[in-house]
Structures are given as structure tokens and as C-alpha cells.
Amino acid sequence: MPEVNPFATVRQLAAGYIVPRCLHVIANLGVADVLDETPRTAAELAESVGAHPDALWRILRVLSTYGLFALQGDQFSHTPASRLLRSDHPQSMRSFVRMFASPLYWNAYGELEYTAQTERPATDKSTPNGFWNYLESHPDEGTIFDEAMVTKSRAAAAAIASSYDFSGFEVVGDIGGGLGQVLRAIMNASPNSKGVLFDLAHVLEKAKYIPSERITFQAGDFFSDTFPTCDAYLLMDVIHDWGDEAAMAILKAVRRAAPAHAKLLVIELVFPDDPGPDWAKVLDVNMLALFGGRQRTLSEYRALLESAGFSLQRKIDTRAEHSILEAVVA
Ligand SMILES: C[S@@+](CC[C@H](N)C(=O)[O-])C[C@H]1O[C@@H](n2cnc3c(N)ncnc32)[C@H](O)[C@@H]1O
Known part of the structure; x- marks a missing residue:
């Protein structure tokens, strides 16, 4: 060193x-x-x-x-x-930069001491109506956020589509899939599959303007609506947004909707064992400050999945930073 x-x-x-x-x-x-x-x-x-x-x-x-x-x-x-x-x-990374520049993010970091003292998200103080409600009521920042998600997933989308064989799935559901960038890459790689993009209504309104044969849109809320019936469920960078209780609620909702043969694919940056610098460690604090979420280790994912009624089968590393955690109904 x-x-x-x-x-x-x-x-x-x-x-x-x-x-x-x-x-x-x-x-x-x-x-x-x-x-x-x-x-x-x-x-x-x-x-x-x-x-x-x-x-x-x-x-x-x-x-x-x-x-x-x-x-x-x-x-x-x-x-x-x-x-x-x-x-x-x-x-373009302009929207990605502007997301970190936005009042939603910048003001949250002004309250990080509160997070350090309580383990509550700083947004409890900076944005008391909640992060996701704020994006809905501030459409300009909402669009910047959605575009930033496309930016951060761009390299990963291609890597995911080429690292996993989706061709055996008739219907792939992307739960919290944003503007559908990852689902579109999967549809391109698997021409006989169909996709269902599930996200909040105001996000899907924007996604619908991007042409996408074979993709249908289902607006809904993770915590109150039923997920579509699919052969594979993707949850990419969704579970890390939430603390264990809410993450478990999302996984259990997938469990309720999933047919017995379905695969659950949790796609995340798995927290590394290595003590050195890593973007996942920065992202972990970002999840803590903004949502009370966290980046998790492989064993933390295994335990979370088991508690929600899934069994982790394998971890597939892609050539991007994301790994695919493949689970089946236990
Ligand atoms: C961090 S983004 C990930 C987007 C996409 N999966 C990706 O990796 O690029 C989380 C997504 O969850 C959606 N979301 C947040 N709360 C939700 C809820 N209660 N119900 C449905 N979707 C929700 C957001 O709109 C957003 O698209």
C-alpha cells in the first residue's frame, strides 16, 4: 500500500x-x-x-x-x-450526476448525523413525505431519477442478458423495473419471451413512450398490489432500497404470486468480503441515508430469501458489477 x-x-x-x-x-x-x-x-x-x-x-x-x-x-x-x-x-451520465445534485439527495446528506444517531433514513427529516412520494410530486426530479437508473443499469443490462439463459421463460416480470431498460435487453436476448414491467404508475407512464413489443405494463405498489404471474421474477437494485422488514414483504409478495416452477432473480451488487474501497460500500451508505436500505452480503441474501420462502440456488457473476442470485420456491 x-x-x-x-x-x-x-x-x-x-x-x-x-x-x-x-x-x-x-x-x-x-x-x-x-x-x-x-x-x-x-x-x-x-x-x-x-x-x-x-x-x-x-x-x-x-x-x-x-x-x-x-x-x-x-x-x-x-x-x-x-x-x-x-x-x-x-x-450520457448527465441525469446520473443531476440525481446526486438534486435537492432530494443533497438535502438528505445535510441530515446524515441524524442517520448516524438513529439508523433512520436522513430523508425522514429532509423529505418527510418519503423519497418515492417526493419523486412523484416533483416530476422533473422524478424524470432525472428514472433516467439515472437507466444510466446506472446500462452496462449491467447487457451483461445480465448475456450471462443468464432467459430463453426457457415464457414470461419474465421485472418488478420495480423502472423504465424497463433491463427487461428490454432481456427481450432482445430472448426473442420468444414476453415481459411484464411492474412499477409505480407515474414511472410506467414514462416507460410507455419507449417502444417495446412483447412488454406489457402493470402499474402497482409492492406493498399492496398483486404481482403478475410469471416464470421468472427480476428484482434488480430493489431489495437494497429497503430495510429487512420491507425487503421481506416484497419477497413474500413475489412468493405469493410465483408459480411453483418460477425462478426469482435478485440482481444486486453483493457486499464484498474485501476490506478495500468498493462502490458497493459507498452505495451502502447511500441506501442507509436515503431509504434505510443496505447492500447485503451473500449470506445475508441467503437468510433473507429463506425467511421469505425461497431457496438460493446459485450466484452468477456477470461481467458488470452486478451478480444474479437465482432462487426457487422452497
Ligand atoms: C432503485 S430503482 C431500480 C430500477 C431498476 N430495477 C434498475 O435497476 O434500474 C427502484 C425502483 O422501484 C420502484 N418502486 C419504489 N417503490 C415502489 C413501490 N412501492 N411499488 C412499486 N415500485 C416501486 C421505483 O419507481 C424504481 O423504479
Whole structure:
């Protein structure tokens, strides 16, 4: 392990949100969208996005030291990373950045001390009507969240579709499937299967505008509505949103709907044994702060599934970070 300077480590972590906050502002303002192949000064960019020239110059200057935009003289040009902030990039991460920049997320982190003291989600204080209700009543942030889910699942969707043989399933249900990005990848890989996308009504309204033969939409609530009858049920990055009690309620609802032969596929970043840095550890705190949820180890998943009436059969690692936990009715 390289020698670290403890002062620099603590200073970097203490002030660590300053650079991300610069990134948030740049993504919100749409700076990457107004920069094309011609390098431009901060003053020119500021005029296009309605920012202050010197303030934008200073924010872009620090970001350029992280490889977001390249600075030559007084002109900025794109780098591979800054291109990902463009709305029209096929792998655009603009909505993903804007999700972390949103009042819903940012205000929650202002209440993290409450979470540390109580293990309750910080959103209890910052958004007392609840995270999911907030997204429904703030459609702009709701759309940013749904698009961010598409971004975070983009690489995983292809990896999941190619790591598991879905062709034996007549009907695949994606429970809490968002805009349906993963289900669409599975439908492409398994041309004889049909899909059912189950999610909250306001999310499905957006999903319906994306053409998808063979996919039907079922609006509903995990906790009060009956899931469709399917041969396979996907729960991707859903269980980690919830504490054990609610996670168990979702799994039991699948158990009630599932025919005896059905497979349950829980798709998650399984919490690693390795003590080193890992995105799953950051995500774990994010789940704690936003929802009171958690990333779980393999044995925690096994126990949760068993308590809900399933038996974990195997863990299939994909070439992305997600693993598929295949379970059957016990
Ligand atoms: C973290 S997102 C995961 C989306 C998708 N599975 C993926 O991995 O990209 C969780 C999903 O659960 C949905 N959801 C949250 N609460 C729900 C509820 N009570 N009933 C149905 N869906 C719900 C959200 O709308 C969202 O699409």
C-alpha cells in the first residue's frame, strides 16, 4: 500500500464535496451541451448557459484538473469524461450526476448525523413525505431519477442478458423495473419471451413512450398490489432500497404470486468480503441515508430469501458489477 499523508487524506475527505458540487452545477447548467468540437472560453460558455464568466472559469478550471474538460490557454475543450455530461451522448451520465445534485439527495446528506444517531433514513427529516412520494410530486426530479437508473443499469443490462439463459421463460416480470431498460435487453436476448414491467404508475407512464413489443405494463405498489404471474421474477437494485422488514414483504409478495416452477432473480451488487474501497460500500451508505436500505452480503441474501420462502440456488457473476442470485420456491 503506498504511503499516505494523513493530513492530506483528512483534508481531501473533509472538503471532498467541493469538486463534486462543481460537477453538479456544470451538469445542471448544461455546460457540456453548449461546447462542441470548437474550444471555447469560459466567458463564451457562460454567455450560452447564463452563468457569470469569472465564476464559471474558476469552476471549470478546477474540474479540468480532474479530466473533466481540457484547458489550453484560456479555452476549454471536451475530454472523454466531459463528453459523458452531454445530454445527447449515447452513454450520457448527465441525469446520473443531476440525481446526486438534486435537492432530494443533497438535502438528505445535510441530515446524515441524524442517520448516524438513529439508523433512520436522513430523508425522514429532509423529505418527510418519503423519497418515492417526493419523486412523484416533483416530476422533473422524478424524470432525472428514472433516467439515472437507466444510466446506472446500462452496462449491467447487457451483461445480465448475456450471462443468464432467459430463453426457457415464457414470461419474465421485472418488478420495480423502472423504465424497463433491463427487461428490454432481456427481450432482445430472448426473442420468444414476453415481459411484464411492474412499477409505480407515474414511472410506467414514462416507460410507455419507449417502444417495446412483447412488454406489457402493470402499474402497482409492492406493498399492496398483486404481482403478475410469471416464470421468472427480476428484482434488480430493489431489495437494497429497503430495510429487512420491507425487503421481506416484497419477497413474500413475489412468493405469493410465483408459480411453483418460477425462478426469482435478485440482481444486486453483493457486499464484498474485501476490506478495500468498493462502490458497493459507498452505495451502502447511500441506501442507509436515503431509504434505510443496505447492500447485503451473500449470506445475508441467503437468510433473507429463506425467511421469505425461497431457496438460493446459485450466484452468477456477470461481467458488470452486478451478480444474479437465482432462487426457487422452497
Ligand atoms: C432503485 S430503482 C431500480 C430500477 C431498476 N430495477 C434498475 O435497476 O434500474 C427502484 C425502483 O422501484 C420502484 N418502486 C419504489 N417503490 C415502489 C413501490 N412501492 N411499488 C412499486 N415500485 C416501486 C421505483 O419507481 C424504481 O423504479
